[in-house]
Structure formats: structure tokens, C-alpha cells
Amino acid sequence: MSEKKRLPRPEREQQMLDAAIVIFSRWGYHKASMDEIAERAGISKPMLYLYLGSKADLFRACMRRESSRFVAAIAAVLDPALPVEEQVYRGLHAFFTFVADYRDAWNVLHRQARGQSGPVADEVAAIRETVLDEIVELLHGAVRAQGLPPLDRAELRPLATALVGSAESLTEWILDHPDETPEKTTRRLMGLLWNGLGATLGGPGWTRDPAGVASPTPVPVSRA
Amino acid sequence: MSEKKRLPRPEREQQMLDAAIVIFSRWGYHKASMDEIAERAGISKPMLYLYLGSKADLFRACMRRESSRFVAAIAAVLDPALPVEEQVYRGLHAFFTFVADYRDAWNVLHRQARGQSGPVADEVAAIRETVLDEIVELLHGAVRAQGLPPLDRAELRPLATALVGSAESLTEWILDHPDETPEKTTRRLMGLLWNGLGATLGGPGWTRDPAGVASPTPVPVSRA
Amino acid sequence: MSEKKRLPRPEREQQMLDAAIVIFSRWGYHKASMDEIAERAGISKPMLYLYLGSKADLFRACMRRESSRFVAAIAAVLDPALPVEEQVYRGLHAFFTFVADYRDAWNVLHRQARGQSGPVADEVAAIRETVLDEIVELLHGAVRAQGLPPLDRAELRPLATALVGSAESLTEWILDHPDETPEKTTRRLMGLLWNGLGATLGGPGWTRDPAGVASPTPVPVSRA
Amino acid sequence: MSEKKRLPRPEREQQMLDAAIVIFSRWGYHKASMDEIAERAGISKPMLYLYLGSKADLFRACMRRESSRFVAAIAAVLDPALPVEEQVYRGLHAFFTFVADYRDAWNVLHRQARGQSGPVADEVAAIRETVLDEIVELLHGAVRAQGLPPLDRAELRPLATALVGSAESLTEWILDHPDETPEKTTRRLMGLLWNGLGATLGGPGWTRDPAGVASPTPVPVSRA
DNA sequence: CATGAATGAGACTTCATTCAT
DNA sequence: CATGAATGAAGTCTCATTCAT
Numbered sequence: 001m002s003e004k005k006r007l008p009r010p011e012r013e014q015q016m017l018d019a020a021i022v023i024f025s026r027w028g029y030h031k032a033s034m035d036e037i038a039e040r041a042g043i044s045k046p047m048l049y050l051y052l053g054s055k056a057d058l059f060r061a062c063m064r065r066e067s068s069r070f071v072a073a074i075a076a077v078l079d080p081a082l083p084v085e086e087q088v089y090r091g092l093h094a095f096f097t098f099v100a101d102y103r104d105a106w107n108v109l110h111r112q113a114r115g116q117s118g119p120v121a122d123e124v125a126a127i128r129e130t131v132l133d134e135i136v137e138l139l140h141g142a143v144r145a146q147g148l149p150p151l152d153r154a155e156l157r158p159l160a161t162a163l164v165g166s167a168e169s170l171t172e173w174i175l176d177h178p179d180e181t182p183e184k185t186t187r188r189l190m191g192l193l194w195n196g197l198g199a200t201l202g203g204p205g206w207t208r209d210p211a212g213v214a215s216p217t218p219v220p221v222s223r224a
Numbered sequence: 225m226s227e228k229k230r231l232p233r234p235e236r237e238q239q240m241l242d243a244a245i246v247i248f249s250r251w252g253y254h255k256a257s258m259d260e261i262a263e264r265a266g267i268s269k270p271m272l273y274l275y276l277g278s279k280a281d282l283f284r285a286c287m288r289r290e291s292s293r294f295v296a297a298i299a300a301v302l303d304p305a306l307p308v309e310e311q312v313y314r315g316l317h318a319f320f321t322f323v324a325d326y327r328d329a330w331n332v333l334h335r336q337a338r339g340q341s342g343p344v345a346d347e348v349a350a351i352r353e354t355v356l357d358e359i360v361e362l363l364h365g366a367v368r369a370q371g372l373p374p375l376d377r378a379e380l381r382p383l384a385t386a387l388v389g390s391a392e393s394l395t396e397w398i399l400d401h402p403d404e405t406p407e408k409t410t411r412r413l414m415g416l417l418w419n420g421l422g423a424t425l426g427g428p429g430w431t432r433d434p435a436g437v438a439s440p441t442p443v444p445v446s447r448a
Numbered sequence: 449m450s451e452k453k454r455l456p457r458p459e460r461e462q463q464m465l466d467a468a469i470v471i472f473s474r475w476g477y478h479k480a481s482m483d484e485i486a487e488r489a490g491i492s493k494p495m496l497y498l499y500l501g502s503k504a505d506l507f508r509a510c511m512r513r514e515s516s517r518f519v520a521a522i523a524a525v526l527d528p529a530l531p532v533e534e535q536v537y538r539g540l541h542a543f544f545t546f547v548a549d550y551r552d553a554w555n556v557l558h559r560q561a562r563g564q565s566g567p568v569a570d571e572v573a574a575i576r577e578t579v580l581d582e583i584v585e586l587l588h589g590a591v592r593a594q595g596l597p598p599l600d601r602a603e604l605r606p607l608a609t610a611l612v613g614s615a616e617s618l619t620e621w622i623l624d625h626p627d628e629t630p631e632k633t634t635r636r637l638m639g640l641l642w643n644g645l646g647a648t649l650g651g652p653g654w655t656r657d658p659a660g661v662a663s664p665t666p667v668p669v670s671r672a
Numbered sequence: 673m674s675e676k677k678r679l680p681r682p683e684r685e686q687q688m689l690d691a692a693i694v695i696f697s698r699w700g701y702h703k704a705s706m707d708e709i710a711e712r713a714g715i716s717k718p719m720l721y722l723y724l725g726s727k728a729d730l731f732r733a734c735m736r737r738e739s740s741r742f743v744a745a746i747a748a749v750l751d752p753a754l755p756v757e758e759q760v761y762r763g764l765h766a767f768f769t770f771v772a773d774y775r776d777a778w779n780v781l782h783r784q785a786r787g788q789s790g791p792v793a794d795e796v797a798a799i800r801e802t803v804l805d806e807i808v809e810l811l812h813g814a815v816r817a818q819g820l821p822p823l824d825r826a827e828l829r830p831l832a833t834a835l836v837g838s839a840e841s842l843t844e845w846i847l848d849h850p851d852e853t854p855e856k857t858t859r860r861l862m863g864l865l866w867n868g869l870g871a872t873l874g875g876p877g878w879t880r881d882p883a884g885v886a887s888p889t890p891v892p893v894s895r896a
Numbered sequence: 897c898a899t900g901a902a903t904g905a906g907a908c909t910t911c912a913t914t915c916a917t
Numbered sequence: 918c919a920t921g922a923a924t925g926a927a928g929t930c931t932c933a934t935t936c937a938t
Binding site: 475476477478479533536559560562563564565587605606607609610611612613614615616617618620621633636637638639640641642643644645646647654 | 698699784786837841869
């Protein structure tokens with residue numbers, strides 16, 4: 001709205017990050033140009049460098065701001081006093097809501113973050129760790145609360161990883177289904193996570209050792 | 225000095241793709257340079273362009289070759305005559321085996337493919353569709369074979385999407401766990417997919433309508 | 449926090465020049481940044497421009513201040529009533545003392561001043577002229593005082609130039625020899641200047657026309 | 673002359689260095705732009721980078737080529753069998769001849785080389801060392817050949833330094849005196865170097881300890 | 897008097913791509 | 918068939934300098 005105003009630094013920085021998110025989301029990290037980001041932010045390139053440092057720094061700053069918002073959005077709906085099932089439901093719901101509301105942010109966090117090398121990749125990995133840690137903790141607490149045979153955190157982590165992966169994957173499916181609401185998506189996924197495909201499809205639970213599947217015929221592929 | 229054999233075109237093209245996969249995997253699409261690819265392939269840049277077209281064409285060619293191998297590897301172990309559970313087990317096992325054996329190929333298919341824009345992205349999307357279609361078909365056949373209330377393909381697709389996502393996600397977890405074998409990973413995931421988290425954690429199956437979770441308190445976030 | 453005193457303009461200018469000398473000495477004219485100078489001077493960049501004009505102006509101001517000090521330091525020890533030998537000794541001693549005491553100033557005057565183009569170079573040339581003029585005058589007076597066959601100033605100037613060059617050159621040798629004092633260096637150079645290499649090495653004085661050395665075989669060099 | 677020819681790499685590299693010498697000489701290292709160098713060399717900037725690496729690399733390459741020529745030009749006229757006086761004469765003559773013939777090269781070696789920081793400075797220092805080493809060796813051999821009390825190399829080095837400095841300094845004086853020939857300049861300097869100022873001006877040789885000159889009145893200067 | 901905010905211009909560098917041999 | 922030579926276009930980043938408060 002306002003053109004040519006001299007803004008204090010913090011506000012300008014937010015504008016820059018706002019613009020950067022959009023451009024990074026649209027073109028990806030490498031194809032995004034600082035020129036375009038500056039133009040969209042309504043300022044000149046030197047300001048971008050003065051305030052944010054470098055292209056990688058800018059990307060990291062975006063990642064930090066958006067991942068903070070993301071984590072906050074999830075954390076706000078969790079409550080250790082509730083049953084774990086309820087918490088997972090709420091968490092997923094908050095997740096799909098966030099993705100729907102902040103599409104560009106999610107795009108950057110999810111699609112663009114991968115496939116980076118160097119310091120950017122480290123930042124991404126750290127954020128991912130944080131999220132996974134929380135989920136692991138959540139599940140771990142649940143197991144103990146239910147007096148079940150303790151599963152240690154190392155065992156729970158692949159479960160959490162798969163859970164996150166399935167949710168992430170659905171965010172792309174959603175793109176092609178505009179009528180899908182966060183509620184509906186959450187229910188779909190809860191069905192899978194809580195009952196498993198076995199129950200969904202009507203078969204018996206998985207017994208962990210079907211006969212004769214250990215070594216399927218190997219597939220010939222031409223090179224390593 | 226060493227291998228200046230005049231190779232027939234198809235072999236040369238394979239060499240180029242072999243080199244390209246490695247370089248794309250190492251640096252990502254954009255940071256990968258045609259110079260490095262040509263050098264690694266042991267030929268000059270004009271040959272690269274003569275045979276494969278452009279950088280985007282080259283990347284697409286890589287994607288096509290590797291995704292064909294990938295699909296073939298999975299398809300080879302499936303057998304419509306077997307129970308669906310068995311087929312999913314075999315499919316996942318083949319999947320994790322492929323990922324372990326062809327790390328660079330998987331890296332390109334999974335990490336680098338995402339976050340591309342333009343024609344490359346379309347190629348990626350198409351491949352993904354193909355894989356999902358097969359899984360949907362698999363599940364659809366299973367439902368019918370079991371005489372269950374029919375779930376149409378559109379309903380099954382998000383399930384398939386979540387399934388793929390969880391598997392993909394585990395491929396990154398595997399990177400940090402060298403002792404993990406395809407068998408072990410497959411079992412972990414089968415446990416989740418077939419029994420669900422509910423069974424794993426010992427709670428009851430999910431009832432699809434826990435009271436009062438429909439609208440968690442929204443999280444205030446400063447801007448969209 | 450510390451020293452936000454409102455200083456009168458002349459003092460502020462001195463602070464700026466102090467800072468500038470250090471930065472110019474450290475990085476050279478071009479790589480020195482006005483930002484760093486302003487920061488070191490403890491004021492903002494607009495002040496720098498308000499008081500001193502431009503970067504070139506600032507550099508010239510540094511050159512003027514330091515060369516004045518330099519000339520004053522030398523002039524203070526000269527005394528036309530003394531024998532020329534004594535005066536040269538004193539002058540050199542004052543020179544090496546100055547160089548040792550004001551390393552940054554000398555660095556700027558000597559190393560950074562060279563290799564500049566444009567107006568800055570002119571300033572440097574002018575200062576150099578001033579110094580040389582004084583030395584020529586000194587030698588000229590000495591010749592006349594001794595009743596020798598008069599050497600006109602134009603003949604003395606290359607001698608003065610060589611003298612200055614030898615002294616300047618030694619200032620760099622000194623950098624690697626921390627134990628060297630101004631006294632010692634002065635004596636070394638006086639030995640060469642007053643006795644010549646011929647006497648130092650024990651040969652006869654130079655006869656101005658050794659046979660057959662006028663045209664040494666030219667060296668072929670590939671191009672100009 | 674020839675436009676648009678495809679030249680083999682070594683020739684193009686020489687063209688680039690030729691152009692670079694001129695531009696570096698004209699503007700100095702920092703103000704010289706790669707654009708201008710490329711334009712003058714008649715090629716595009718990427719060639720410059722492909723063949724020579726970077727701006728600093730290009731500068732170093734210039735330094736190396738020109739200093740090799742320089743050293744070769746001097747070395748070609750020296751002959752250990754000759755008396756040292758003769759050799760110094762020939763060396764100086766070759767030096768002034770080189771400076772007259774390759775003004776730009778000398779400009780880069782002498783003026784621009786100083787005041788650089790980083791790796792470029794190291795290169796410069798190394799070249800200077802090489803030249804000084806040779807002169808020291810020359811003088812050292814002379815002393816021994818004459819059966820004089822041996823001066824070790826460390827004592828001779830400042831002498832060599834002063835000698836080089838006086839010659840370098842004269843190269844700038846020459847610029848304003850177009851009638852000056854290498855012969856004439858060499859004789860001027862030989863007069864100083866072999867007889868010393870004392871003999872030139874008619875006084876007695878320097879006695880190394882004039883009374884009372886040790887501590888001239890210090891000059892007050894405002895800051896360190 | 898003093899400064900935080902802002903920028904036009906230009907530097908170095910890289911890369912996908914093509915021509916001429 | 919194959920390649921060394923060559924470049925247009927674009928990218929990131931820095932700096933001296935000036936407004937507007």
C-alpha cells in the first residue's frame with residue numbers, strides 16, 4: 001500500500017522475508033533471483049544484502065521464521081494431559097490447516113528445503129529433527145502412560161518418520177483436490193494410522209512373519 | 225590415453241546418463257554443471273548436446289531411465305494372485321532394496337526431482353502418477369477380491385499417497401542407520417500400515433469421531 | 449554508551465583522519481571502505497562526507513596531514529649552518545625514526561600512494577616534489593659552500609632521487625629486522641652514500657668510462 | 673589485425689596477458705576491470721576466466737611472465753668472470769633498458785605490485801627476494817674474490833636493498849626526462865654507488881661516527 | 897548536529913549453449 | 918564422428934554516495 005516510506009529495520013526485514021517466501025516457493029532456491037525478491041519486496045538489492053546477508057542467509061532466515069510459525073501452530077493445539085490419539089488428531093489437523101493457510105511457506109519448508117547442499121541443508125535437517133523429536137516424545141509418553149511394554153525412543157523414531165512422511169505426502173495430493181478440508185484429510189490419515197491398512201481393507205492384523213517373503217526374486221537391473 | 229573407443233550411440237548415451245545421475249545426485253539439478261557431466265562421461269560437451277539435447281532433456285532422460293528401472297523392480301515382485309498383504313510386503317521390500325542399491329538414482333528421483341519448476345516438474349509429476357496408479361489398482365483389486373464394500377479408486381488414492389509418503393520418508397531415516405536392512409525396514413512399516421499406530425500403542429481402533437476435536441482453538445499467526 | 453560527546457569540528461576531523469590512516473594502511477586505498485572508516489572513527493558516514501567530502505578527498509587530506517608531519521620531522525633536525533654530511537645524517541635519522549614511529553602514516557605515504565590514478569596521483573607527485581626540492585637545495589647549498597665546481601640543480605635532482613629511493617627501499621627491509629634501530633640503518637646507508645660501493649668493496653673509485661661496457665649485448669625479449 | 677580467428681590456447685593466453693599488462697598498468701589492480709581487459713584482448717570475459725582463472729590469478733600470471741623476462745634480461749648480461757664493478761654497470765644498464773622498453777611491464781612490477789594484500793602480495797615479495805638474492809650473491813662473490821674481510825650475506829642485503837631502491841627511484845625521474853638514455857642514467861647511478869656522495873660532492877669519506885648526532889632534537893607530532 | 901535508511905552502478909564470476917575446425 | 922574455442926546472459930555481491938528524519 002504505502003510506497004516510498006522509510007520503514008524501521010524490523011518491518012523492512014519482514015517485508016523482505018514475505019517476498020522471499022513467495023519467490024523461493026515459486027522458482028525454487030536456485031532459480032529464484034535476488035533481483036526478483038528485491039523487486040517484490042519493493043526495495044533495492046543492497047538492502048537485502050545489508051539486512052539479511054546473502055542469498056543462503058536469506059533462505060535460512062525464511063526457513064527459521066516459517067518453521068517457528070509451523071512449530072508454534074502445532075504446539076499450540078497439543079496438550080500432554082489429553083490422550084495421545086486426541087493429540088495426534090489435533091496435531092495433524094493443525095498441520096493440514098497450516099499447510100492450507102500458508103501454502104508458500106509450506107512449499108519452501110517441504111519442497112525447496114530438500115535437495116539443498118551445504119549449510120542450508122544443515123538448517124533443514126535441524127528443523128526436521130526438532131519436529132520429529134517432539135512427535136517421538138509424544139508417542140513415548142503415550143506408551144508409558146498406558147503401562148505398555150516400553151518402546152524406547154530409537155524404536156519410535158522410524159514410526160514418527162513414517163507418520164510425518166505420510167502427512168507430508170498428502171499435502172501434495174491435496175493440491176489437486178480443492179474440496180478437501182483439513183478435517184477430512186485428518187480423518188483419512190487417522191484411519192490409516194490408527195487402524196492400519198489391514199483393518200481398513202478388512203484383513204487381519206499383520207503378524208510380522210508371513211511365510212516365504214524374505215527373499216523375493218531379485219530384479220535384474222543393468223548397473224550399480 | 226585409455227578408452228578412446230568409438231562406441232555406438234546407444235552405449236555412449238548410457239555412459240552419459242550414468243555420469244549425469246551421479247552428478248545430479250551430488251549437486252542437485254541446478255548446481256550440476258554440464259562441464260562436469262561431460263568430463264565424467266569422458267566425452268566433450270557438444271556430444272552431450274548432440275545426443276541428449278539440453279540440460280533439462282538430459283535430466284528428463286535420467287528420470288525416465290531410472291524411474292523405469294524403479295517401476296520394473298517393484299513390478300517384478302508383484303503377483304496379482306497373491307494376497308494383497310503379501311504383495312504390499314513384497315513391493316515395499318523391493319522398494320527399500322532398490323533405494324539401497326541405487327542410491328544416486330533414488331536421490332535424483334526423490335530429492336532432486338522435487339522443487340523443480342517448468343517441464344521438469346511435469347515429468348516428475350507424471351512418474352509419480354504412474355506409481356500411484358499401480359498401487360491404487362493393487363488395493364482396488366484386493367478390496368474386490370475380498371468381497372468387501374467397494375472403495376472406489378478416488379478414495380483409495382489418498383491412502384496410496386500416504387503409504388508412498390511413509391516409505392519415502394523412511395529412506396531418509398535409513399541414511400543415518402547403516403545397520404538397517406530392507407527386511408527390517410519393511411517390517412517396521414508393515415507394522416504401522418497393517419496394524420496402525422492404535423494397535424501398536426495398544427489403544428482401541430480409531431472411531432472416526434472423537435468428541436469435541438473438530439475445531440481446536442485456531443493458532444494466531446501474524447500473516448498469510 | 450561511552451563517548452557521545454559533541455566535539456567541535458576540528459577535533460572530529462582529526463579523529464576521522466586518524467581512523468582513515470589506519471584503514472587505508474591496512475587495506476589500501478581501494479579496498480578500504482568508507483563504512484569501516486566511519487565505524488572506526490565512531491561517527492556516521494554522512495558526517496564523514498559532510499566534513500571531508502569524498503573518498504578521494506579524504507585520502508588527500510590524510511596525505512596532506514601526514515606529509516606535513518613528515519616534512520616537519522625532517523626539517524626540524526636540519527640546520528643550514530651545519531656541514532652537509534651532518535645534515536644528511538640527521539635527515540636520514542629523522543626519516544627512519546618517523547617511519548618507525550608512524551608506521552601507518554608511512555605505509556599510506558609510501559605504499560598506498562603509488563599506483564593511484566587520477567587526482568590522487570597528482571597529490572602524491574606534488575608531495576614527492578616538495579621533499580626532493582628540499583634535498584636538492586640542501587646539496588646545492590653544500591656544493592656552493594665548499595667552493596666546488598657548481599653542479600646545477602637539474603644535475604643534482606637524480607642524485608637526490610636515488611638517495612630518497614635507497615632510503616625508502618630500506619624501510620621495507622627494516623620490516624623483517626626488528627632489531628634494527630634508526631641509528632643503525634642510518635649508518636648503513638651513510639656508508640653507501642658517502643663512500644660508495646666502490647670503497648665499501650675495496651675497489652678503486654669509479655672512473656666513469658670503463659672500456660667496452662657501453663653496449664652490452666642486447667637481450668632478446670619476445671615482444672613489447 | 674586478424675579478427676575472429678580461432679586461436680590455439682597458448683596464443684590467446686599471451687594476448688590476454690598483453691592486454692592485462694596494459695590495463696593493470698593504466699588503472700592499477702583494483703580499478704582495472706576484467707571487462708576492459710577482455711575487450712582489449714579482443715575476446716569475451718568467460719575466456720579470460722576459463723584460461724586464467726580469476727582476476728588475482730591473472731595478475732599473478734602477468735607478474736610471473738614479466739618478472740621472468742625482467743630477470744632474464746638482467747641475467748643475460750651478467751658474467752661471473754667479470755669484475756663486479758663491470759657486472760653492476762651491465763646489470764644497471766640492462767635494468768634501465770628494460771624499463772625503457774617495457775614501460776607497462778615495469779609499471780605493473782614496480783608500482784602496482786606494492787600495496788596489494790593477500791596472495792598477490794606474496795607473489796610480489798617472492799619475486800623481489802629472487803632479485804635481491806642474486807645481487808647479494810654478486811656482491812658476496814666480489815668481496816671474496818678481492819680477498820677482503822668477508823661481509824656475510826646478511827650484512828650485504830641492506831646494501832643490495834638500497835641499491836635496488838635507488839635504481840627503482842630513478843625510473844620515475846626518467847619519466848620526466850625524455851632525453852635520458854639508459855647509458856646516461858647508468859653512469860649517474862654508478863657515480864653515486866661507486867664513489868658515494870662524499871666523493872661526488874668533494875668531501876672526505878664518511879667516518880662512521882660524527883660527533884653528537886646520535887640524538888637530534890625530537891620532533892613533536894600529535895599522535896602515534 | 898547527526899544518523900538510519902536507501903540505492904545506482906558496477907565489480908567478479910559462472911553456465912548452458914553453439915560454432916568452426 | 919568429435920572437439921577445442923568461444924560467448925550472451927545472468928547471477929551474487931559490494932561500495933561510494935545521498936536522502937529524509
